[in-house]
Amino acid sequence: MAEPTTRPRDAALGSGPGRVLLTVYLIFAVAAGARALVQIATKFGEAPLAYLLSAVAALVYIAATVGLAVGGARGRVIALTGCSIEMVGVLVVGTLTVTDAAAFPDDTVWSRYGSGYGYVPLVLPLIGLWWLWHNRPRDRA
Amino acid sequence: MNGPLSVATIVASLVLAAWCLLRSALNRPPSRFDLLATAALALLVAVLVVVAVIGLFDGTRPTETATFAGYLVTTIAFAPTAAVLARMEPTRWGNLILGVACLVLPVLVLRLAQIAEVTSG
Numbered sequence: 001m002a003e004p005t006t007r008p009r010d011a012a013l014g015s016g017p018g019r020v021l022l023t024v025y026l027i028f029a030v031a032a033g034a035r036a037l038v039q040i041a042t043k044f045g046e047a048p049l050a051y052l053l054s055a056v057a058a059l060v061y062i063a064a065t066v067g068l069a070v071g072g073a074r075g076r077v078i079a080l081t082g083c084s085i086e087m088v089g090v091l092v093v094g095t096l097t098v099t100d101a102a103a104f105p106d107d108t109v110w111s112r113y114g115s116g117y118g119y120v121p122l123v124l125p126l127i128g129l130w131w132l133w134h135n136r137p138r139d140r141a
Numbered sequence: 142m143n144g145p146l147s148v149a150t151i152v153a154s155l156v157l158a159a160w161c162l163l164r165s166a167l168n169r170p171p172s173r174f175d176l177l178a179t180a181a182l183a184l185l186v187a188v189l190v191v192v193a194v195i196g197l198f199d200g201t202r203p204t205e206t207a208t209f210a211g212y213l214v215t216t217i218a219f220a221p222t223a224a225v226l227a228r229m230e231p232t233r234w235g236n237l238i239l240g241v242a243c244l245v246l247p248v249l250v251l252r253l254a255q256i257a258e259v260t261s262g
Contacts, residue, residue, distance in 0.1 A: 015230065019235075020230075020234050020237045020238050020241065022226070023223065023226050023242065030215055037211075038205075
Protein backbone atom coordinates (compact mmCIF):
# COMPACT_ATOMS: atom_id res chain seq x y z
CA MET A 1 0.00 0.00 0.00
CA ALA A 2 2.44 2.65 -1.19
CA GLU A 3 -0.35 4.72 -2.69
CA PRO A 4 -1.31 7.03 0.22
CA THR A 5 2.28 8.21 0.64
CA THR A 6 3.10 8.60 -3.05
CA ARG A 7 -0.16 10.21 -4.09
CA PRO A 8 0.28 13.98 -4.03
CA ARG A 9 -2.23 15.77 -1.84
CA ASP A 10 -3.22 18.10 -4.67
CA ALA A 11 -3.68 15.27 -7.18
CA ALA A 12 -6.80 15.62 -9.28
CA LEU A 13 -10.10 14.35 -7.86
CA GLY A 14 -10.58 12.17 -10.92
CA SER A 15 -7.27 10.32 -10.79
CA GLY A 16 -6.15 7.18 -8.98
CA PRO A 17 -9.06 5.59 -7.06
CA GLY A 18 -11.14 8.54 -8.27
CA ARG A 19 -10.89 7.25 -11.82
CA VAL A 20 -12.11 3.81 -10.73
CA LEU A 21 -15.03 5.57 -9.05
CA LEU A 22 -15.57 7.58 -12.23
CA THR A 23 -15.73 4.32 -14.23
CA VAL A 24 -18.33 2.79 -11.95
CA TYR A 25 -20.39 6.01 -11.94
CA LEU A 26 -20.17 6.06 -15.74
CA ILE A 27 -21.52 2.49 -15.87
CA PHE A 28 -24.42 3.47 -13.62
CA ALA A 29 -25.07 6.69 -15.54
CA VAL A 30 -25.42 4.65 -18.73
CA ALA A 31 -27.40 1.84 -17.08
CA ALA A 32 -29.85 4.12 -15.25
CA GLY A 33 -30.08 6.57 -18.17
CA ALA A 34 -30.82 3.89 -20.76
CA ARG A 35 -33.33 2.24 -18.45
CA ALA A 36 -35.15 5.53 -17.82
CA LEU A 37 -35.20 6.37 -21.55
CA VAL A 38 -36.69 3.00 -22.50
CA GLN A 39 -39.21 3.08 -19.64
CA ILE A 40 -40.39 6.62 -20.35
CA ALA A 41 -40.43 6.17 -24.13
CA THR A 42 -42.32 2.87 -24.20
CA LYS A 43 -44.58 2.61 -21.13
CA PHE A 44 -44.61 5.86 -19.18
CA GLY A 45 -48.33 5.52 -18.30
CA GLU A 46 -47.84 2.26 -16.41
CA ALA A 47 -45.82 3.65 -13.51
CA PRO A 48 -45.05 7.36 -13.97
CA LEU A 49 -43.64 7.81 -10.45
CA ALA A 50 -41.19 4.91 -10.76
CA TYR A 51 -40.06 6.00 -14.23
CA LEU A 52 -39.60 9.65 -13.25
CA LEU A 53 -37.55 8.39 -10.34
CA SER A 54 -35.46 6.34 -12.77
CA ALA A 55 -34.81 9.52 -14.74
CA VAL A 56 -33.86 11.45 -11.57
CA ALA A 57 -31.50 8.64 -10.53
CA ALA A 58 -29.92 8.70 -13.98
CA LEU A 59 -29.39 12.49 -13.77
CA VAL A 60 -27.78 12.08 -10.35
CA TYR A 61 -25.35 9.46 -11.65
CA ILE A 62 -24.54 11.63 -14.66
CA ALA A 63 -23.92 14.61 -12.34
CA ALA A 64 -21.58 12.59 -10.12
CA THR A 65 -19.70 11.30 -13.18
CA VAL A 66 -19.32 14.79 -14.63
CA GLY A 67 -18.28 16.20 -11.24
CA LEU A 68 -15.50 13.62 -10.87
CA ALA A 69 -14.39 14.16 -14.47
CA VAL A 70 -14.35 17.96 -14.21
CA GLY A 71 -12.54 18.00 -10.87
CA GLY A 72 -11.42 21.15 -9.10
CA ALA A 73 -13.65 23.14 -6.75
CA ARG A 74 -16.61 23.17 -9.14
CA GLY A 75 -16.35 19.45 -9.89
CA ARG A 76 -16.25 18.75 -6.15
CA VAL A 77 -19.49 20.64 -5.57
CA ILE A 78 -21.21 18.85 -8.47
CA ALA A 79 -19.98 15.42 -7.34
CA LEU A 80 -20.81 16.16 -3.68
CA THR A 81 -24.35 17.22 -4.60
CA GLY A 82 -24.77 14.13 -6.79
CA CYS A 83 -23.45 11.70 -4.17
CA SER A 84 -25.54 13.29 -1.39
CA ILE A 85 -28.81 13.14 -3.36
CA GLU A 86 -27.90 9.60 -4.34
CA MET A 87 -27.33 8.57 -0.71
CA VAL A 88 -30.64 10.08 0.42
CA GLY A 89 -32.41 8.74 -2.67
CA VAL A 90 -31.31 5.14 -2.29
CA LEU A 91 -32.20 5.16 1.43
CA VAL A 92 -35.63 6.81 1.00
CA VAL A 93 -36.64 4.86 -2.12
CA GLY A 94 -35.17 1.65 -0.70
CA THR A 95 -37.21 2.03 2.49
CA LEU A 96 -40.38 2.99 0.59
CA THR A 97 -40.14 0.00 -1.76
CA VAL A 98 -39.74 -2.33 1.20
CA THR A 99 -42.58 -0.86 3.29
CA ASP A 100 -45.00 0.25 0.52
CA ALA A 101 -44.33 -1.95 -2.50
CA ALA A 102 -47.71 -1.07 -4.08
CA ALA A 103 -46.59 2.51 -4.82
CA PHE A 104 -43.77 1.17 -6.99
CA PRO A 105 -45.20 -1.32 -9.48
CA ASP A 106 -42.00 -1.34 -11.50
CA ASP A 107 -38.37 -1.27 -10.41
CA THR A 108 -35.89 1.58 -10.40
CA VAL A 109 -32.15 1.43 -9.70
CA TRP A 110 -32.84 2.35 -6.08
CA SER A 111 -35.65 -0.14 -5.42
CA ARG A 112 -35.02 -2.33 -2.34
CA TYR A 113 -31.72 -0.51 -1.73
CA GLY A 114 -30.51 -1.41 -5.22
CA SER A 115 -30.78 -5.18 -4.75
CA GLY A 116 -31.29 -5.60 -8.52
CA TYR A 117 -27.81 -4.14 -9.01
CA GLY A 118 -26.02 -6.15 -6.34
CA TYR A 119 -26.56 -3.36 -3.76
CA VAL A 120 -23.88 -1.35 -5.54
CA PRO A 121 -26.21 1.73 -5.57
CA LEU A 122 -26.18 1.59 -1.75
CA VAL A 123 -22.40 1.24 -1.39
CA LEU A 124 -21.39 3.58 -4.23
CA PRO A 125 -22.47 6.90 -2.59
CA LEU A 126 -20.67 5.87 0.62
CA ILE A 127 -17.44 5.31 -1.31
CA GLY A 128 -18.07 8.49 -3.30
CA LEU A 129 -18.60 10.64 -0.21
CA TRP A 130 -15.58 9.05 1.47
CA TRP A 131 -13.44 9.81 -1.57
CA LEU A 132 -14.62 13.43 -1.70
CA TRP A 133 -13.96 13.82 2.03
CA HIS A 134 -10.58 12.13 1.70
CA ASN A 135 -9.65 14.65 -1.00
CA ARG A 136 -11.12 17.70 0.69
CA PRO A 137 -9.19 20.90 0.17
CA ARG A 138 -6.74 21.43 3.03
CA ASP A 139 -4.62 24.36 4.09
CA ARG A 140 -1.07 23.92 2.96
CA ALA A 141 1.53 24.03 5.73
CA MET B 142 -28.08 -15.53 -28.81
CA ASN B 143 -25.37 -18.05 -29.46
CA GLY B 144 -24.96 -20.24 -26.37
CA PRO B 145 -21.34 -21.46 -26.58
CA LEU B 146 -20.10 -18.04 -27.70
CA SER B 147 -21.83 -16.36 -24.71
CA VAL B 148 -20.31 -18.89 -22.33
CA ALA B 149 -16.84 -18.42 -23.86
CA THR B 150 -17.17 -14.62 -23.50
CA ILE B 151 -18.29 -14.89 -19.88
CA VAL B 152 -15.49 -17.29 -18.95
CA ALA B 153 -12.83 -15.20 -20.76
CA SER B 154 -14.11 -12.05 -19.05
CA LEU B 155 -14.05 -13.61 -15.59
CA VAL B 156 -10.54 -15.00 -16.12
CA LEU B 157 -9.32 -11.56 -17.23
CA ALA B 158 -11.12 -9.98 -14.25
CA ALA B 159 -9.27 -12.27 -11.84
CA TRP B 160 -5.98 -11.49 -13.58
CA CYS B 161 -6.47 -7.71 -13.52
CA LEU B 162 -7.64 -7.70 -9.90
CA LEU B 163 -4.56 -9.74 -8.96
CA ARG B 164 -2.31 -7.32 -10.86
CA SER B 165 -4.01 -4.40 -9.10
CA ALA B 166 -3.54 -6.10 -5.73
CA LEU B 167 0.17 -6.53 -6.56
CA ASN B 168 0.34 -2.76 -7.25
CA ARG B 169 1.03 -3.17 -10.98
CA PRO B 170 -0.12 -0.68 -13.63
CA PRO B 171 -1.82 -2.06 -16.75
CA SER B 172 0.91 -3.56 -18.95
CA ARG B 173 0.85 -3.87 -22.70
CA PHE B 174 -0.22 -7.49 -22.22
CA ASP B 175 -3.12 -6.47 -19.97
CA LEU B 176 -4.38 -3.96 -22.50
CA LEU B 177 -3.94 -6.39 -25.41
CA ALA B 178 -5.86 -9.04 -23.46
CA THR B 179 -8.65 -6.50 -22.95
CA ALA B 180 -8.58 -5.73 -26.68
CA ALA B 181 -8.87 -9.47 -27.42
CA LEU B 182 -11.86 -9.68 -25.09
CA ALA B 183 -13.38 -6.64 -26.82
CA LEU B 184 -12.98 -8.47 -30.13
CA LEU B 185 -14.72 -11.57 -28.75
CA VAL B 186 -17.56 -9.37 -27.47
CA ALA B 187 -17.78 -7.66 -30.88
CA VAL B 188 -18.22 -11.07 -32.55
CA LEU B 189 -20.95 -11.93 -30.03
CA VAL B 190 -22.77 -8.64 -30.69
CA VAL B 191 -22.53 -9.09 -34.48
CA VAL B 192 -23.97 -12.62 -34.15
CA ALA B 193 -26.78 -11.19 -31.99
CA VAL B 194 -27.52 -8.43 -34.52
CA ILE B 195 -27.65 -10.99 -37.37
CA GLY B 196 -30.03 -12.98 -35.17
CA LEU B 197 -32.39 -9.98 -35.13
CA PHE B 198 -33.09 -10.51 -38.84
CA ASP B 199 -34.04 -14.18 -38.81
CA GLY B 200 -37.66 -13.50 -37.91
CA THR B 201 -37.64 -13.89 -34.12
CA ARG B 202 -37.13 -10.61 -32.33
CA PRO B 203 -36.97 -10.10 -28.59
CA THR B 204 -40.18 -8.57 -27.24
CA GLU B 205 -38.17 -5.68 -25.84
CA THR B 206 -36.22 -4.86 -28.98
CA ALA B 207 -35.33 -1.34 -27.79
CA THR B 208 -33.85 -2.62 -24.54
CA PHE B 209 -32.01 -5.34 -26.43
CA ALA B 210 -30.51 -2.78 -28.84
CA GLY B 211 -29.49 -0.59 -25.90
CA TYR B 212 -27.71 -3.49 -24.26
CA LEU B 213 -25.99 -4.40 -27.55
CA VAL B 214 -24.58 -0.86 -27.90
CA THR B 215 -23.45 -0.76 -24.25
CA THR B 216 -21.91 -4.23 -24.47
CA ILE B 217 -19.83 -3.57 -27.59
CA ALA B 218 -18.55 -0.23 -26.21
CA PHE B 219 -17.80 -1.60 -22.75
CA ALA B 220 -14.33 -3.15 -22.94
CA PRO B 221 -12.90 -0.42 -25.26
CA THR B 222 -14.13 2.31 -22.85
CA ALA B 223 -12.56 0.50 -19.91
CA ALA B 224 -9.28 0.17 -21.84
CA VAL B 225 -9.22 3.90 -22.64
CA LEU B 226 -9.86 4.81 -18.98
CA ALA B 227 -7.22 2.27 -17.84
CA ARG B 228 -4.65 3.79 -20.20
CA MET B 229 -5.34 7.20 -18.65
CA GLU B 230 -4.54 5.72 -15.23
CA PRO B 231 -1.06 4.09 -15.37
CA THR B 232 -1.21 2.95 -11.73
CA ARG B 233 -2.66 -0.04 -9.90
CA TRP B 234 -6.04 1.70 -10.19
CA GLY B 235 -5.91 1.24 -13.96
CA ASN B 236 -5.93 -2.51 -13.45
CA LEU B 237 -8.77 -2.15 -10.96
CA ILE B 238 -10.77 -0.37 -13.69
CA LEU B 239 -10.13 -3.29 -16.07
CA GLY B 240 -11.00 -5.79 -13.32
CA VAL B 241 -14.30 -4.09 -12.48
CA ALA B 242 -15.23 -3.79 -16.16
CA CYS B 243 -14.49 -7.48 -16.71
CA LEU B 244 -16.75 -8.33 -13.76
CA VAL B 245 -19.65 -6.28 -15.13
CA LEU B 246 -19.32 -7.55 -18.71
CA PRO B 247 -20.62 -11.09 -17.90
CA VAL B 248 -23.69 -9.47 -16.34
CA LEU B 249 -24.33 -7.60 -19.60
CA VAL B 250 -23.95 -10.81 -21.62
CA LEU B 251 -26.31 -12.67 -19.27
CA ARG B 252 -28.87 -9.86 -19.52
CA LEU B 253 -28.60 -9.93 -23.33
CA ALA B 254 -29.25 -13.69 -23.33
CA GLN B 255 -32.14 -13.20 -20.92
CA ILE B 256 -33.81 -10.53 -23.08
CA ALA B 257 -33.19 -12.55 -26.26
CA GLU B 258 -35.03 -15.54 -24.78
CA VAL B 259 -38.27 -13.59 -24.54
CA THR B 260 -39.06 -13.52 -28.26
CA SER B 261 -42.19 -12.22 -29.91
CA GLY B 262 -41.91 -14.87 -32.65
